[in-house]
Amino acid sequence: HLSLMASILNPNVTIEDDRTGLDIETIRRAVLDNLFYIQGKFPAIATKHDFYMALAYTVRDRLLQRWLNSVQTNLKKDVKSVAYLSAEFLVGPHLGNNLINLDIYQQVEQAIKESGLNLQELIDTEEEPGLxxxxxxxxxxxxxxSLSSLEIPAIGYGIRYEFGIFDQHIQDGWQVEITDKWLQYGNPWEIARPESSVMVNFGGRTEAYTDDHGAFRVRWIPEYVVKGIPYDTPILGYKVNTANTLRLWRSEACESFNFERFNQGDYYGAVDSKVHSxxxxxxxxxxxxxxxxxxLRLQQQYFFVCCSLQDMIRTHLIENSSLDNFDQLWAIQLNDTHPAVAVAELMRLLVDVHHYEWEPAWQITENTFGYTNHTLLPExxxxxxxxxxxxxxPRLLEIIYEINNRFLERVRIKFPDNGSKMSSLSIIDESDDKYVRMAxxxxxxxxxxxxxxxxHSELLKETILHDFYALxxxxxxxxxxxxxxxxxxxxxxPRLTELITQKIGNRWINHLDELKQLEQFVDDASFRSQWRQVKQEVKQDLAKYIEKKVGIVVNPASLFDVQVKRIHEYKRQHLNVLHIITLYNRLKHNPNLDIPPRTFIFGGKAAPGYFMAKRIIKLITSVGDVINNDPDLKDRLKVVFLPDYNVTLGQRxxxxxxxxxxxxxxxxxxxxxxxxxxxxxxALTIGTLDGANVEIREEVGAENFFLFGLTTPQVAEVKSHGYYPRGHYDSNEELRGVLDLISCGFFSRGNRELLQPIVDNLLYDDPYLLLADYQSYINSQEEVSEAYKDQERWSRMSILNVARMGKFSSDRSIQEYCDNIWKVQPVSIKLQAYNQENA
Ligand code: 9GP
Structure with missing residues (x-):
């Protein structure tokens, strides 16, 4: 301890170096310093989490200069910023990512090692923000x-949920939801900014009045007001100085304590509004x-939108004398309809608070917003x-009525006497009960x-947004x-990163198109062997994790067949299960069948109230229990459901x-x-012509993609003729064998009721056409098995997949948003060293 104290107090290192220096020795010392002064621990009594915190603060210190310089630059008069409004930001753990983007991974790894610790273990300690x-x-x-990496001035606005997405436990094969207390041990990445709090109105009524200039105005007299407090997290770009802000709002009561009520002896009443807010x-x-x-969900949406818009206006007015140029300095993106009330809220702020006339306010509003749709499901x-x-x-509804009236007037001119167009385009759904339609x-x-x-963009124009497209x-x-x-x-x-970088350098990391250069090595047998070696090692790691987590031993040489995503009927995890049972039946009937061993890996959460999705989890785990323990199979098939799928697990x-x-x-x-x-x-893909699969297949080449299933027009066609799923069951013996095996209780210890809802749904409704696609899927899976037997061929396909993935970097997506929607330019950040003079 004495030597530690001596090293902390060594006068050769100034405070400033300790907080910014990037060499191994300075980092090592800074971690010990933070351990002592922030965590209040000596190494001898510190937990792994203490060390994680000390390291996190060490890294945050190194971000701060970049962050503050970025924030300052973004405030400037002529800088246009993007505000990304989203009810969700699933950022994943920060530490590892910041080390990569700061380009100090190696130094930190070494510094941590010299302190007798393992960096990966500290990285794994971080609680993931599941927002x-x-x-x-x-x-x-x-x-x-990508915004930060491309040096685009930007801010992400959202909600600082105290509990994020639930932790999923699997008990007796069922999903159990546990509260996600992600903040319980503190969050070293965020800084609260209570000085930038804003107020948000709810309830009450509106009132018309005439202002001092004789103008007619409306004010909102709320029933209660909630305070929004921002919590900022830096988002550093890759090897640049840009560190944008993720600003998440926490709600609090304005007055946390009602003294009047307290004095009347009503203690609970006195804190009521605090609890409520x-x-x-x-x-x-x-x-x-x-x-x-x-x-409550609508409250959340309005709360963060109202806070964020007030925040933008406040920062805008620091350097600008009016909001006339608001649309020239802000591009606001609506991430789905969750923040769509922002359209009406910006109008309210412009008209009621900043006294704009309706028309110019509307011009500003329309120019500012872009809307991204993320789903076609009409429900x-x-x-x-x-x-x-x-x-x-109440005030927002009035404004929505006004927007709607003016809008429908334009519709009437374009489509005279077209009542059905009017009613489909109207913001107000008047069909039976009345609704406000956010899209x-x-x-x-x-x-x-x-x-x-x-x-998806084509289908939007053809289906749910068809009338808007016509307009x-x-x-x-x-x-x-x-x-x-x-x-x-x-x-x-990291292994594949290193192999690729050895071959083509590291420019691909922020110019992903450069992966193309890998194509020249596809015929190089030794490269293919290295490629396989990397995959093999990574699979061994996952196999160890699986054994530790769920106690199932899997063969790392088997084909790892993976489906990880939310559990949903349209995503068809149960179609995957139908294939597993098909293979099981085949192997039982013909133990000599020549197919490569497979490990089926699933992960994903079901919405807690989604009956069918929860049953699908039970189906997977039940089928796994039987197959994993059937000695006849000699470990040729394994089925694993990995609990609590999240960003961290995705990375594995x-x-x-x-x-x-x-x-x-x-x-x-x-x-x-x-x-x-x-x-x-x-990985190679087995997939339908859906979503971005279509473009992935286009890029990697049809010969490197396992395609199956009906196309979108064929799906519509089948449905239009009155789809009869039972027909597939009747005519396909193998499919019948699979469904019958589920029905008879084989996977549910004789309980015939347990999984029957899934079978009944497929036989008598099958809204997602599993039975129609079954045979095509099975055929395609046979091609997969054949291809996997030829490891050289498989490696070629795998290399070509990676080499042709350039298009799918989010850098490319963000560049397109910048050019075609936001019209924003990069701004490079100059680092000004912090010192007492310019502080
Ligand atoms: O379901 C879509 C998914 O296909 C898409 O990749 C993702 C990001 O655009 O958004 C999902 N949509 C939602 O989570 C909610 O509509």
Whole structure:
């Protein structure tokens, strides 16, 4: 301890060096310093978590200079910024990613080693901020990484949920949900900024008045007001000085204590409003597609939108004398309809608070917003009962009526006497109960509307947004999703990163197209062997993890066949299970069948109230229990359900996959982004022509992709003729054998009821056409097995997949948003050293 004290107090290192220096020795000392002064521990009594915290603060110190310089630059008069409004940001653990982007991974690894610790273990200690459900939230996080890496001034606005997406435990094969207390040991990455708090109105009524200049105005007299407090997290770009901000709002009561009530002896009443206000951002709704009509959810949406817009206006007015040029300095993107109330809120702020006339306010609003749609499922389109909306946000409803009236006037001119167009385009759904339709508000209030893959953007125009497309075709565009290669390759797959970098250098990390150069090595047998070696090692790691986590021993030489994503009927995890049972039956009947051994790996959460999705988990685990323990199979098939699938687990799983299951019903998956992560890490895809699969196949070549299933028009065709799933059961003996085996209780210890709802659903309804696609899927899986037997061929296909993934970098997506929607330019950040003089 004495030597530690001596080293901490060594006068050769100034405070400033300790906080910014990047050499091994300084980092080592800084970690010990933080351990002592922030965690209050000596190494001898520190836990792993203490060391993680000390290291996290060490890294954060090194970000701060870049961050503050970026924030300052973004405030400047002539700098246009992107505000990405999203109810979810599934950022994943920060430490590893920041080490990559700061380009200090090696130094830190060494410094930690010299302290007798292991960096990976510290990285694994970080609690993941699960502030999202799945694809949409993770996309937002990839986009923040790319915005910073491309040096685009940007800010992500969202909600600081106290509890993120639940932790999933599996008990007796069922999903059990556990509260995600991600903040319980502290969050070293965020800084609270209570000085930038804002107030948000709810309830009450509105009142007309005439202002001092004789103008007619409206004010909102709320029933209660909630305070929004921002918590900022830096998002550093890859090897640049740009560190943008993720600003998440926490709600609090304005007055935490009602003294009047307290003095009357009503203690609980006195803290009532505090509890009420703080409940607002307590928990993330755990549904990946929206649930309708939950008032608290509408409160959350309005809360973060209102806070964020006030924040933008405040910062705008620091350097600008009015909001006239707001649209020239801000591009606001609506990540789905969750923040769509922003259209009405910006109008309220401009008209009621800043006293703009309606028309110029509307011009600013429409120019500012862009709207990204993320789903075609009609049941997922958000709508709010008018009664709830009007009670909670009375002024916003009035403004929505005004927007709607003016808009419908334009519709009437373009489509005279067309009542059905009017009613489909109206923001207010008057069909039976009245609703506010958020997608309509978003479309009307935005100058650009985009889908997230080519097929999806086309289908939007043809189906759910067809009438909007007829009205303003010029607003519609596509931006195919992408993923960040920093997290999804460099951080998660260091072995493959190294092999690739040895061959083609490291420019591919932020110019992903350069992976193309790998094609020249595809015929090089020794390169292919190295390629296989890497995959093998990563699979061994995953095999160890699987054994430790769920106690199942899997063969790392078997084909790792992986489906990880939210559990949903349209994603068809149960189609995958039908294939597993088919193989099982075949092997039971013919033990000499020559097929490569396979390990089927599943992961994913079901929405807690989604009956069928929870049954599908039970189906997977039940089938696994039987197959994994059947001695006849001699370990040729294994089925693993990995609990609690999240970003961290994704980082283990994608690199280890041989086969990526992307098997949704055509026309249902908007894009998918897991499909990109798998392929980038060298897995081959078995998939339908759905979402971004179509473009992945285009890029990697049809011969390097296992295609099956009906196309979107064929799906429509089958449905239009009155789909009869039972016909497939009757005519396909093998399929019948599979379904009958489930029905008879073989996988459920004789309990015939347990899994029957799934079978009945398939036989008598089958809305996602599993039975129609079954045979085609089985045939395609046979091709997979054949290809895998020829390891040289498989390696070729795998290398070509990776080499041709350039398009799917989120850097490319963000560049398209910048050029076609936001019209923003990069701004490079000059580092000004912090010192007392310029402080
Ligand atoms: O279901 C889509 C998924 O296909 C897409 O990749 C992702 C990101 O664009 O968004 C998902 N949608 C949602 O999570 C909610 O609509």
């Amino acid at each position: 999202g459900n799945g694809g949409l939230g993770r996309l937002a996080a990839c986009y923040l990484d 703080e409940n607002l951002c307590k928990v993330l709704y755990p549904n990946d597609e929206p649930i309708q009509g939950k008032e 997922a389109l958000e709508k709010w009962p008018l009664s709830i909306f009007g009670r909670l946000l 309509n508000l978003a479309c009307i209030g935005s100058h650009r509307i985009n889908g997230v893959a080519q097929l 303003f075709p010029e607003k519609f565009t596509n931006v195919t999703n992408g993923v960040t290669p920093r997290r999804w390759m460099v951080l998660s797959n 799983v994608y690199p280890a996959a041989d086969l990526s299951e992307q098997i949704s019903t055509a026309g249902k998956e908007a894009s998918g982004t897991g499909n990109m992560k798998f392929s980038l890490n060298g």
